[in-house]
Amino acid sequence: MTRKISDSTVRRLSLYLRILEALEREGIATVSSEDLAGRSGTTAAQVRKDLSHFGSFGKRGLGYAVRDLREHLQRIMGLERRWRVVLVGAGRIGSALFDYAGFRSRGFDIVAVLDADASKVGQRWGEVVIGDSASLEDIIRRHCVDVAIVAVPVEAVQGVVDRVVSAGVRGILNFAPTRLRVPEGVALKDVSLVMELEALSFSLSRHASLGP
């Protein structure tokens, strides 16, 4: 299955999954595409189109079996697998991320933490001892790392990303507010609070300047 699936489709699949999990907790066994659409702010036709990329689900007139579709979506999203993760950057953001339970529940296991600051190297976080960023390539190979979470200052981030990519990492979650270059075949996702804040500030100012 090599067809390109758009980011907005993937985003909706996440939403459907979240809704199906909630329905399952409420003990609801089937759901129509209309109901799924209503709860995710889209149309029934869009729901059917999104799911049709991955096979044939649901029965005409009966809707989808909630549990079956939830399991299918989890498999489609790769959430039944586990990924081995290196966290690069043991600062404020890195520390909050290390504590974030959502990684583990979605299959991301942080197996190593690295920092360039000698005063942090050797500190113990839970079961992990912070290593020296200088040994990034070693650590990645030794721990068979699949994914890098990069929480380093914006000046350092492209250099770190180039190194993790050459060491064989295929997935990157970046927290620095910048646009990174990665080769084709490497999955990159950005989470930048700074950029969202600036976009919010921009919208607020424009609304404000239109006010009385």
Added chain:
Amino acid sequence: MTRKISDSTVRRLSLYLRILEALEREGIATVSSEDLAGRSGTTAAQVRKDLSHFGSFGKRGLGYAVRDLREHLQRIMGLERRWRVVLVGAGRIGSALFDYAGFRSRGFDIVAVLDADASKVGQRWGEVVIGDSASLEDIIRRHCVDVAIVAVPVEAVQGVVDRVVSAGVRGILNFAPTRLRVPEGVALKDVSLVMELEALSFSLSRHASLGP
């Protein structure tokens, strides 16, 4: 100025601002649109088009004065203003956000923190005492709140957002992994680590399934 500016333009303005700040720190006085474009992964024509929405900057053949353009962009993004913020949700994410210095440096001052959990109400975080979510509307009016940062469980978030909007809040930063409904004129930005993680997992799985 009521023209609609696209999200991707705003995102690039953020990038230009970041680059200009870095150039200024390095003591560089002027920059060409080609150079700005190269550093932000776009084209010189795009840079000129993005900036032309907001007036006329730069001199033909001389480029942009770094400091001037940085100041203009800050004004355009509303970053010279301050916004009064209520943080709703004093859990793990709320606590990390409260500690995040980037809010203050971009003009967002957290003036109140609320939680629905009685055991948290009354706790002191820095200069703020955690209030009861039941008094959301009161707090918003009393503190002249402009913006709500919402870090509550996904089941509760739409209800909280409806309440802050009716109380007059015009900007929302949402951390729950769901799609929220807000009326026109309310600026909403989402930061969902869960959805980025699931998108990353999806990309990784697809790449993996194409492998040997």
